[in-house]
Amino acid sequence: MLKTLRKALSSSAGRAALEFLLVLALGMAFNADGAFFKLGTHRDTLRQASVYGILACGMTMVVITGGIDLSVGSILGVSAVSFSILTMHMDWPWPAAVLACVLLGAALGGVSGGLVARAKLQPFIATLAMQYFARGLAKYITGGKKISTYVTAKSGEVVIKELPSIFKDIDSRILWGNLSIVSVIFFVCIAVAWVFLARHKWGRELYSVGGNEEAARLSGVPVRMTKFLAYAFAGIMCAVAGIAQAAQETQGDPEAGKDYEVIAIAMVVIGGTSLSGGRGSMGLTLLGILTIGYLQKILSINAVPEAWRLMVTGVIVVLAVLTQRRRAK
Amino acid sequence: MRALASMRGISKSFGGAPVLDGVDFDVFPGEVHVLAGENGAGKSTLIKILAGAYSDYRGTIELDGRRVRPVSPLEAKRLGIAVIHQELSLVPPMSVAENLLLGSPLVRAGFVRARAQRAGASAALAEVGLNLDLDGAVEDLPISSRQLLEIAKAVRLEARVIVMDEPSSALNAQDAELLFSIIARLKATGRGIVYITHRMEEIQRLADRVTVLRDGRMVGSREAARMPERELVALMVGREVDDRFPRHGSAPGSVALRVEGFSVRGADRSARPLVDAVSLSVRRGEILGLGGLQDSGASQLLLGIFGGLPGRASGRLEVEGRELSVRRPRDAIDAGLALLSNDRKATGLVLSQSVTANICAASLGRLSTWGWRNPAREAGLAARIGASLRLKAASLDMEAESLSGGNQQKAAIGKWLAADPRILLLDEPTRGIDVGAKHDIYQLMNEWTARGIAILLITSEMPELLAMSDRILVMHRGRITSELSRDEASAERVLSAAMGKVEAAEAAAEGKVRRC
Structure with a gap:
C-alpha cells in the first residue's frame, strides 16, 4: 500500500493527482453546509475555470519550450473587444468574427514568438512588452469604454441593438443544464493541445527545444520555428478565451483578462510542467486547472474574505510547486 | 634557493580510479615551470589541488617552507596562489577597474572608495604593462585583453605562484607576444609561474624547467635546456600501443566528403581563427582520424562542416562529388552527414x-x-x-x-x-564510457565502414587514434600540421605534430600544409 503510494508519487502525474485529491478533501472538510456536495457547485467550478483553462493550454506549450507568456490576459482582452465590436456593432457573421479574432491572436502571439525566437529576447521581457502593448491596443480599439449592445449613433442618440445570438449560444448549457458551452470549448482546446503535444512532430520538438536547445539544434530541429509557433498557438488560445469571456459577460471589456496570466501560469506549474522547460503534459495541466479551479470555489463557497483568499492561494501555490520539484539526483 | 611552492607525493582518485599517483612538483621564484602531458595525464587535477579545489588528496604542500592545505579556492588565493583558467573569472558587465578589485574592494564603512580603487587598478595594470581603459566594461574587451586582465588581477592580489592553463590558446600571435612579455616581467619580480601548454614552440621559448606527467605519474622533470624535443615527446607518450582495438582491414572506395579551404572564425573577432583553411577528404569505408591536443580546432572543424556554427564557418564542401551548401544542421543531415558531438549531456x-x-x-x-x-x-x-x-x-x-x-x-x-547517414563525424565517441561499451563502439565502427560509411574520427586517446584510423591528420591551432598513413603513424609523430611541429618533408610534398 505504502509502496504503491510512494511509486505513484514518484511521477509528476502522481503528485499532481494527489494535490487535486487534497484540494477535494479540503472541500469535503469545509463543505459550507453541504454546498460542496451539490452538483451545481461542480458545474460552476468547471465553468469558472474554463476561460483560465483555455489560456493554460497555450501557456503549457510555451512553458515546455522553457519560456513564459505574460501577455495572455491582455491578448484575451483584445480578442474580447474585437469580437464584440465585429458582431455587435459591425454585424459581422460570427464565424467571420471568430476567424478574425483567431488571426489577430495568432499575430500578437506570433510577434512575441518572433521576438523570442529570432531577436533572442528573453521570453519574460518580450511578453511583458506584449502585455502592455495588447492592453493598450484593447483600449485604443474601444476608446477605453466597454463594448455592449448600447450603440451611440452619429446623431448622438443611444440605440440598444439586439444581442447577437452567438453570445447566448456560447453562454448556454447542454446536458440538461449541466455542461456549459464554454466548458465544451475548453475541452476542445485541451484535446487539440493534447493531440499536438503528444502526437505531432511539433509537440515532440517543443520538448526537445525546452529540454536541450543545443542538442535539438544539432539534431536538425527548426528551433526558431518551433518556438515561434508555441507563442502563436498561445495567442490563438487567448483569442478563443477572449471570445468565451465576451460571451459570458455579454460585452467586450477592454480590461478583460487582467491578471489572468498569473492564474494560467499557476495552473501549468502546479500540474508539474517545469518552468525550466522540457517536461510536462496537457494531462498535468488539466489537473492543475482543476486544482486551482476547485481551490477558488472552495474558498468562495466558504465566504472566505478576499484578503484571505489571496493569501491562502499564494501559500497553496508555493506548497504545490514545492511538492512538484524534482528531487536533485 | 627555497621553493615558493612544493608539492610532495600528491595522490588523488576519482571514484576509485587513480588520477594522480605520488606526484612531486616544485616552483621556484623567478622561473617558468612548464607542466606537460597528454590529455588526461593529470595536469589539471594537480593544478586544482594546488588551487584548493579538492580537499581529499594525499600528500603535502609547502609554501615558503610552511605546510599548508588549502581547502577552498579563496584560501589558496589568500596564500598567494592564483590560477588563470581558460574559463575566465571576470564579471563581463563590470568595468576594468571594478574587476581588478573584485573580491577585495577598497572600502570605508562599507562604501567603495572609488578614487582609491582607480589608483589601485591603474597600478595593477602598470605592473603588467597593460594599457586598458579603466572605466570600460570588460564585456566590450576582446578575449585576448580579458585574458591579460585576468593576469593583472592575479598580480594585484599579490599572488606569488601564478598558474596559467593554456593562456595562449585564444590569443593571436601579437597578443601572445604581449603575454610573453608580461611573463618575463613576472619572472623578474620573483614570482613563480606554472605554465600548461600544448605548444612545443612555447615550451622551447618560455620554459626554465619542464615536468612531464603521464597517466597520473611524474615521468620526468628537468631543466628545459636538458629536455630536447624528442625526449619530451617520448616521455609524454611512453606506452606501447596494444591491440585491444580490432580495426579490420579496410578497402576505401570513392571520395565521400571533400572539404576545401574550410575556416571557422572565433566567437570573438579579434581571436585567432579556430580552424584555418583546412582541406581534407575522406573516402567511403575509410576512417580518417583527426589527431590533436586540446584546442586543435578539430571539434570546431566537424561542427562547422555540419552547419553547427552558422555565420562563422566558410569553405567548400563536396559530398559524393556534389557541392553542398550547409547553412544549418538540417542541410547536412539531409545530405547524409551525422555529427556525434563530443559532450552527450550538453549537446548530444x-x-x-x-x-x-x-x-x-x-x-x-x-x-x-x-x-x-x-x-x-x-x-x-x-x-x-x-x-x-x-x-x-x-x-x-x-x-x-x-x-x-x-x-x-x-x-x-x-x-x-x-x-x-553515409558520412559519420564522430567527436570523441568513447569519452567517459567503460571498456565494454568502448569495445562495442569499435566493433560498430568496423561494421559501418564495411557498409561503405565514411568516418571522420576525433579522439584524444592516442592508442585509439592509432589503432582505429586508416589515415591520420594532425591539427595544431586550427591547421593541419601532418598527414600520416596508418603505417607511418606513431604516437611520437602524432604528438610532435600536435604540438606544432610541421613535418617539413611532407609539407613540401603535399604543398598544402602551411607553417604556423
Missing part, C-alpha cells in the same frame, strides 16, 4: 526525453506523415537501433537521463544511425 541528448524520442530525434520528419507522428513506427525503429547497438535499458520509454554513460553514448549514436 535531450536527457529529459525518452530513449526512443532521442533515437528518433533526427529522423522525425521521415517517421511522420504530414507531421503526425507514428509512435509504433518510432518504437519499432528505436528497438531495432537499440538492439543493433547492444543498448541496455530497462525500457526504451525511460528518460535518457537514467541510462548509464555508455548506454547514453549508444543512444546518442543511435540517433544518427536512425538517420541512415
Whole structure:
C-alpha cells in the first residue's frame, strides 16, 4: 500500500493527482453546509475555470519550450473587444468574427514568438512588452469604454441593438443544464493541445527545444520555428478565451483578462510542467486547472474574505510547486 | 634557493580510479615551470589541488617552507596562489577597474572608495604593462585583453605562484607576444609561474624547467635546456600501443566528403581563427582520424562542416562529388552527414526525453506523415537501433537521463544511425564510457565502414587514434600540421605534430600544409 503510494508519487502525474485529491478533501472538510456536495457547485467550478483553462493550454506549450507568456490576459482582452465590436456593432457573421479574432491572436502571439525566437529576447521581457502593448491596443480599439449592445449613433442618440445570438449560444448549457458551452470549448482546446503535444512532430520538438536547445539544434530541429509557433498557438488560445469571456459577460471589456496570466501560469506549474522547460503534459495541466479551479470555489463557497483568499492561494501555490520539484539526483 | 611552492607525493582518485599517483612538483621564484602531458595525464587535477579545489588528496604542500592545505579556492588565493583558467573569472558587465578589485574592494564603512580603487587598478595594470581603459566594461574587451586582465588581477592580489592553463590558446600571435612579455616581467619580480601548454614552440621559448606527467605519474622533470624535443615527446607518450582495438582491414572506395579551404572564425573577432583553411577528404569505408591536443580546432572543424556554427564557418564542401551548401544542421543531415558531438549531456541528448524520442530525434520528419507522428513506427525503429547497438535499458520509454554513460553514448549514436547517414563525424565517441561499451563502439565502427560509411574520427586517446584510423591528420591551432598513413603513424609523430611541429618533408610534398 505504502509502496504503491510512494511509486505513484514518484511521477509528476502522481503528485499532481494527489494535490487535486487534497484540494477535494479540503472541500469535503469545509463543505459550507453541504454546498460542496451539490452538483451545481461542480458545474460552476468547471465553468469558472474554463476561460483560465483555455489560456493554460497555450501557456503549457510555451512553458515546455522553457519560456513564459505574460501577455495572455491582455491578448484575451483584445480578442474580447474585437469580437464584440465585429458582431455587435459591425454585424459581422460570427464565424467571420471568430476567424478574425483567431488571426489577430495568432499575430500578437506570433510577434512575441518572433521576438523570442529570432531577436533572442528573453521570453519574460518580450511578453511583458506584449502585455502592455495588447492592453493598450484593447483600449485604443474601444476608446477605453466597454463594448455592449448600447450603440451611440452619429446623431448622438443611444440605440440598444439586439444581442447577437452567438453570445447566448456560447453562454448556454447542454446536458440538461449541466455542461456549459464554454466548458465544451475548453475541452476542445485541451484535446487539440493534447493531440499536438503528444502526437505531432511539433509537440515532440517543443520538448526537445525546452529540454536541450543545443542538442535539438544539432539534431536538425527548426528551433526558431518551433518556438515561434508555441507563442502563436498561445495567442490563438487567448483569442478563443477572449471570445468565451465576451460571451459570458455579454460585452467586450477592454480590461478583460487582467491578471489572468498569473492564474494560467499557476495552473501549468502546479500540474508539474517545469518552468525550466522540457517536461510536462496537457494531462498535468488539466489537473492543475482543476486544482486551482476547485481551490477558488472552495474558498468562495466558504465566504472566505478576499484578503484571505489571496493569501491562502499564494501559500497553496508555493506548497504545490514545492511538492512538484524534482528531487536533485 | 627555497621553493615558493612544493608539492610532495600528491595522490588523488576519482571514484576509485587513480588520477594522480605520488606526484612531486616544485616552483621556484623567478622561473617558468612548464607542466606537460597528454590529455588526461593529470595536469589539471594537480593544478586544482594546488588551487584548493579538492580537499581529499594525499600528500603535502609547502609554501615558503610552511605546510599548508588549502581547502577552498579563496584560501589558496589568500596564500598567494592564483590560477588563470581558460574559463575566465571576470564579471563581463563590470568595468576594468571594478574587476581588478573584485573580491577585495577598497572600502570605508562599507562604501567603495572609488578614487582609491582607480589608483589601485591603474597600478595593477602598470605592473603588467597593460594599457586598458579603466572605466570600460570588460564585456566590450576582446578575449585576448580579458585574458591579460585576468593576469593583472592575479598580480594585484599579490599572488606569488601564478598558474596559467593554456593562456595562449585564444590569443593571436601579437597578443601572445604581449603575454610573453608580461611573463618575463613576472619572472623578474620573483614570482613563480606554472605554465600548461600544448605548444612545443612555447615550451622551447618560455620554459626554465619542464615536468612531464603521464597517466597520473611524474615521468620526468628537468631543466628545459636538458629536455630536447624528442625526449619530451617520448616521455609524454611512453606506452606501447596494444591491440585491444580490432580495426579490420579496410578497402576505401570513392571520395565521400571533400572539404576545401574550410575556416571557422572565433566567437570573438579579434581571436585567432579556430580552424584555418583546412582541406581534407575522406573516402567511403575509410576512417580518417583527426589527431590533436586540446584546442586543435578539430571539434570546431566537424561542427562547422555540419552547419553547427552558422555565420562563422566558410569553405567548400563536396559530398559524393556534389557541392553542398550547409547553412544549418538540417542541410547536412539531409545530405547524409551525422555529427556525434563530443559532450552527450550538453549537446548530444535531450536527457529529459525518452530513449526512443532521442533515437528518433533526427529522423522525425521521415517517421511522420504530414507531421503526425507514428509512435509504433518510432518504437519499432528505436528497438531495432537499440538492439543493433547492444543498448541496455530497462525500457526504451525511460528518460535518457537514467541510462548509464555508455548506454547514453549508444543512444546518442543511435540517433544518427536512425538517420541512415553515409558520412559519420564522430567527436570523441568513447569519452567517459567503460571498456565494454568502448569495445562495442569499435566493433560498430568496423561494421559501418564495411557498409561503405565514411568516418571522420576525433579522439584524444592516442592508442585509439592509432589503432582505429586508416589515415591520420594532425591539427595544431586550427591547421593541419601532418598527414600520416596508418603505417607511418606513431604516437611520437602524432604528438610532435600536435604540438606544432610541421613535418617539413611532407609539407613540401603535399604543398598544402602551411607553417604556423
